[in-house]
Amino acid sequence: MPRIYKVLTALLAVTGCAGLFITGPLNPVMLIPALGLIPGYIRLWKDMPPAQKWIVNSLSVSALFLFAFDALIVTGDFFIAVAHLTIVFQAIKSFDLKEPWDHLQVYFMSLLQLIIASELTRSIVFGAVFIIFLIALVTAMVISHFLKEGTYRKIKLKMPVTVISILTLLTTGMFFISAPRVKGGIVGKSRVTGIKTAGFSEKVAFGSFGEVKLDSTIVMRVEMPEKTPAQLYWRGMTLDYFDGTSWLDTIKKRDRVSKYENIFVILPVSLDNATVQKIFIEPIDSDVIFGLGSIVGIEIDLRAMFTDGSGAVFAPEKSPKRLAYTAYSVLEEQPASDNISDYLQFPSKLEKIGKFTDEITKNSKTGIEKASKIENYLKTNYKYSLKTAPPAAGTNPIENFLFNSKAGYCEHYATAMALMLRRAGIPSRIVTGFAGGEKNKYGGYIIVRQSDAHSWVEAVIDRRWKRFDPTPPAPQFKMPSLPSLYIDSLRLKWYRYVVNFNSSDQKNLISYISMPFVKIPKIPEIRIDGLKAVFYIFLIAGFMAITIFLLSRIKIRRYGFVTADYMRFRRYLKRKGAKITASSTPSDIAEEASKLGMSEKAFEFIRLYEMARFGGKELSSDQKERYKSINKNIR
């Protein structure tokens, strides 16, 4: 067996395991068996004999017990346990590689590992692993073909392998682009876990922003085709009720948004002057949709959208995968509704804040003057700090911030200002979202990180919701390096063109290619609901087909391997066009086989069959091997 073939098998096994390894959620202890691949493939490299059958079988049975233990106790997750099991089997198989079929089993197992990995990660590293896998698989299968033919040494493989690999890559891209997409899948759910965020739930405990402000994980990437506004406030949701320690969103009613053509219309205004943002958001643990200012329209590949009347927009559920959408926003202040008295709610036992507010705003007459004074006061007299000591027992955290520590982060400032505004008779609310972001010069998009999580205040001034941000500027964190920015631009492309590629992209692509020559007919969207029934029918039909197939095998197995192989051979000849009836004797079979040009082997096969069936004694082990070998090779 050529060494390159061994190397490719090892590479494919390692690629499959690496595909799983990069996903993250696997248990490190359960990954230890992967180390078995090293001695396994070193043995293969050195042409050492495969491990004994009983050892391989014992290890395989042990792996199944380990799998049950893993699925029930260690990880408690069947899917992850299957991933661990494939790694164990890869390691065992590396000690048991004899025939080309054994190598093919490794390829299939690696393929299974990649499929499992694709459900656990969306990382760009998967793309790299996939390309390595594809090239290695194509090369190995071409070599396997020549090995099977016995012509490996007579062929210069570089040219066919290179050409076929390139063609496979190109056609893979073609199929990937053209395969019809089902919006949101049918019944499956992704297992990718979302980023843990703060501030985007119905109840936000005071102090929850502290942790995320230190986290540089990327949450969003935003492309803005037009001019980028000077201030970037990526609005998420609003919180209207403060109970002394937590903010709550008490607007429970969410209205479904109407959709016209491809756009969910949140506010009935013209989109011509709207600020357009193409947003790619990572899976997060919230259903909030972010955008600048007030989102008035949104183009998104979801079945429905909701809004709560405060300008916050919600997806139907937390998205397990990256969302890509185009938000149309107006940056002007939005009018407040008539019913704004809820935004004057003030918790009891915080009267000290009232007196404090009065002092600061004593000379101010209008709402805007009062609000600006409070904002300026907080911005200039307090320090930005993520290190806040917990307040003394019995002290309210806001009072502690305002009167004792005088240092805090956005949450402290926004809460203090909102409460002070309310005390001054100005309806106000907290807005959570992200502020700012860094522009990536490789790709020209904006990166928004967890550390950009922010909360600010909206207050009703002259019957319009006006934004105030009392938080003083935060110290700049370490700027990302240029290579990391470049890699991130690649990541965006990966998400944009691979992970989030959808039916809309297909339509756009077709339009782009064919315009202006052909008018493309409207391509119907394939929706999940109608396909569920079809899916279940296929599932049941598939299950029945597999059951019938297995039952037929069991029926054949009843006869023992000699007769079973003979019957298979009969069926094979019949398929080839030989005249075989129920009454055909072994001699007839041999004759029919010779007509098909397989006389020598067929005669030997039939002779051994007759010897076993009618000879009155069992075949010797050599004869059995020969019988099996002829049966395998003759077809």
Add this chain to the structure above:
Amino acid sequence: MRPTKEGIRFLLATLLIAVAAFNTGNNLIFLILAMMLSMILLSVVILRYNLKSLTLAFSVAQPVFVKNRAVFKVSLSNKKKLMPSYSIHVTIPKGIAGQCVVPYVPPLSHTITDMESTFTKRGIYRYGDFTFESTFPFSLFRKNIKAHLGGEVIVYPEIKEIDELIPELTKTDYTAHTTRHAPGDEFLTIREFRYGDSVRRIQWKTSAKTGKLMVKDTGTDEPRLLTIILDNIKPLHAESFEKAVSFAASLADRFIRLGFFVRLITCKKLIPFGSGLEHLFKILDALAVIDEDDTWECPMMDEMHGTGVLILKSDESALKKAAPACSMVVYAPDL
């Protein structure tokens, strides 16, 4: 085009991945599905193109004898301008029942490969239908193209070592003379060295000039004659008849190579006395296609010159009456 065993597994795996992709809507599974589909597509396209514009030529390098390994020269030409052809199985399913694999044929070129076959019966075999088959590049699908090839190959009866069969033949009575002619000192010709020639007869000067071993042929003009009478008159005795034919061919081969003039007499066919390889193949041609006949129509034993060997199928053969005129009678069942 049909999927192979591996191909069926691959197709099933693709189907399952397709279900998974549509079920989850996960683009990374669509990516894997696209890879599987592209491998299937390329298997089909490359396989079709691989077998396109191929032509076959067949030739036999040496005479073909029953039960002897026959080597055919298979010349496969690829008329495609760019793409080479790989792993082409050439099969002739009927008659010749030969098969060979041509690993590589460059574009606008040809490759010659040996194809071995062993025949169990003498006769004329037409090339007929042959098949190009390939599973290149991934062994997922098998495609074959059938085409007709004109021409034929004649398979001669099996040549056996007659010394072992009839030891008497090697005795001096029959094989004392290893030259074409009776012994004598008269110079006849200079010819190529043949098996059995004395080394002392080699003409070294002429050999050096021609590059071949040449011997001086001397003797008288009286040739040594051998008549082979083959009993092919019915009733049918298939097994004995084949033995008789094979023995007749072996006899002709042996004695012509010894320089004898040999003739063959059968029911309806007479090959007159002659010598040399050309004459040997005249006899072998006749023996390759000979059948059992109803009547004896050949004028025989009118003048039995030289040695006569009668080969009978059985003790009850109608031809037994000719035995007294022959130097030797051989019964095929004893062979």
